[in-house]
Amino acid sequence: MTNIDPTITSSFAPTGTLRVGINLGNPILANEDPATHELRGVTIDIAHEIGQCSGLPVKLIPFKTAGNTVDAIKTGEIDLVFVAIDPIRGADISYTPAYIQIEGAYMVKEKSPITANEQVDVSSNEIVVSKGSAYDLYLTREIQNATILRAASSQAVIDDFMSGKGNVAAGVKQQLESDAKRYAGLRMLPGRFMVINQAIGTPKARPQYEKTTVYLSGLITNLKQSGFVAQAMQRHNIQGAKVAE
Template identity: 80%
Template sequence: MKTIDSKSLSSFAPTGTLRVGINLGNPILASEDPVSKNLSGVTIDIANEIGKRTSLPVKLIPLKTAGATVDAVKTGDIDLVFVAIDPVRGADISYTPAYIQIEGAYMVKVGSPLKSNVEVDVMGNEIVVGKGSAYDLYLTREIKNATLLRSESSQTVIDDFMSGKGNVAAGVKQQLESDAKRYQGLRMLPGRFMVINQAIGIPKARTNYESTNVYLSNVITELKQSGFVAKAMKRHIIQGAKVAE
């Protein structure tokens, strides 16, 4: 088991507590009990394991969207986050290797003429996507002809879509399928338009962030190889994602 040196540790968690941003915008990563407000999920398990290995108390800070999670890194209020690897976010965040891969998919209404992902990027199509999500960042780079309509969060995409916004909804396949259960007349386009690599991120603004990243990267590698991540996914009944290679 790798250890982290004292200088890197004090830079990693300057308050003496490991403040972890938990993105509730992606149900594959974490969820919050509506009554007790207790957090659970793969990222919670990993965060607590890192706290155990570093002997740091862990403070879980729930945030509604990936965008809000990234913003908290920039302000210095968070020491560690679980977010999708993205080159735009990479300006401020240093990533470990991915621990989970998730599929991004499109959903349309039953009567839509669209049958495949390649038909989406056409002039006149409007894609509803959660503002600041990995899908928003990816589609902003990749979509050339269709128009992006940004919803407040990934959780509000389907509600906005069903209220008449756009003609395609984009996001985590499982999130879309779950939200779509509240409505009728929706279908997924087959396949996926992207694979999202989820990783641990730490702020580049901290001194010694490079050595901290090396330590966390080793931890993630060990957790994948030991079966920790796979067991956490099974325990939390996560489907539609796989342990990253």
């Protein structure tokens, strides 16, 4: 892998530093040490590798939610994001191919009569979801009858749910399973309601974003084929996700 074409560097990283938005709302991909505030995870490893391949210093900028991360790339605060591919976001963000696939799932209380995903979209149900997340955007398009209730972050979904809001919780499967350990009497519905394709995004507002996307697409393809992404997932003990094909 070679350094980025210098003719598009000013578009890719106009400040001379590659400012990377890190979404802490998805713990499968990124986490922050509560004591040291050090960022760790698959996306951090990939961000540093992009910087090394591009010959650019990297500045990691953490955000609590995917929605906040997307807002920052719209305003020009950051140059690159790791977020789920979504057509609404695609109006402002140019995506590479996916590098990881994760699953969106539903969780209910143990005594709930709901036993399958197909039973969720009825008028009597209320689904708690993280505002602005990929699954919020997806469910907003797909749900016809149930009501969607939006939590402030993915970490807040189960807390809101257990405080009495809604009767179904929706989110990244591993996030729900992790958060549910704080409570008793919860169960996951079998299967998944969506596959979430995680990709690298850059702002379409930049003058040469197409060339930047082509460059990053080639780079992430190499990182998948070389085993870099799989090794990063193993290093960070990521379960329930897979390297995208």
